[in-house]
Amino acid sequence: MxxxxxxxxxxxxxxxxxxxxxxxxxxxxxxxxxxxxxxxxxxxxxxxxxxxxxxxxxxxxxxxxxxxxxxxxxxxxxxxxxxxxxxxxxxxxVARPGAGPGPVPHPVRRPPFHPVTIRTARDAVTAAALYLRWLGYRDIRRADQRPPSGIGLAARGLLAQVDPTVRPASLRDVECLWLTAMTESAECVYFSLAGYAEAARVRADGLGIPLFVLDLTGTPQPVNAVADDLNATGT
Structure with a gap:
């Protein structure tokens, strides 16, 4: 199988x-x-x-x-x-002894990320979920709370927002994600297909939120320094 x-x-x-x-x-x-x-x-x-x-x-x-x-x-x-x-x-x-629902430790050398081509909004969500799993998160699921725009994904200790629209993510979008993550005592990460407004990028830097842009190949591209770090080290 x-x-x-x-x-x-x-x-x-x-x-x-x-x-x-x-x-x-x-x-x-x-x-x-x-x-x-x-x-x-x-x-x-x-x-x-x-x-x-x-x-x-x-x-x-x-x-x-x-x-x-x-x-x-x-x-x-x-x-x-x-x-x-x-x-x-x-x-x-199948539950494995000693395996919890949180991030999975990676080998010293991570395998390369294999993206899925983005043609639809569902593809964008799939690409983000695959990337989060590649970073080390498991049990990726739909978030309990629906974000103001896009689709929410969740894992243990993490809340992610995927925005597959053609509108750049706004300051309000970033702040809403951060506030929701705060109420759940979770980290957060944002994936956008159309990029970010300048105010949103500045605010994300101040809050320590990793920002990624999804290109049409399905490969998330880091937008800020904290996203670079997450991409390089994983969970």
């Missing part, structure tokens, strides 16, 4: 168009590539409504056995239908 990528034929149930889908490969903490194993016996389904729990699937690394959550395989058909491809039985995460 979770070996090398595979390519499978996929037929869109809406327009009957044929596609070839190749499963993406994600980096396990141990450095080995992990790909969700597709269930060839089950037909893909059209995505009508989004649910966070359904957007992720638990996959075991074939090298070390670690179970992590990765984006559920999907394919966008030119007719406008989004297809969710079935995955072979994905059990819930």
């Amino acid at each position: 979770g070996g090398m990528p595979e390519s499978v034929p996929v037929r869109c149930p809406a327009c009957r168009r044929e596609h070839v889908y190749t499963t993406p490969s994600y980096p396990c903490t141990c450095g080995a590539p992990v790909s969700p194993p597709l269930d060839r016996r089950t037909a893909p389904t059209a995505v009508a409504h989004r649910a966070w729990d359904e957007d992720w699937v638990t996959v075991a690394c074939a090298s070390c056995g670690r179970r992590d959550q990765w984006p559920h395989p999907e394919l966008g058909c030119p007719c406008g239908t989004v297809l969710r491809l079935p995955v072979c039985g994905a059990p819930p995460p």
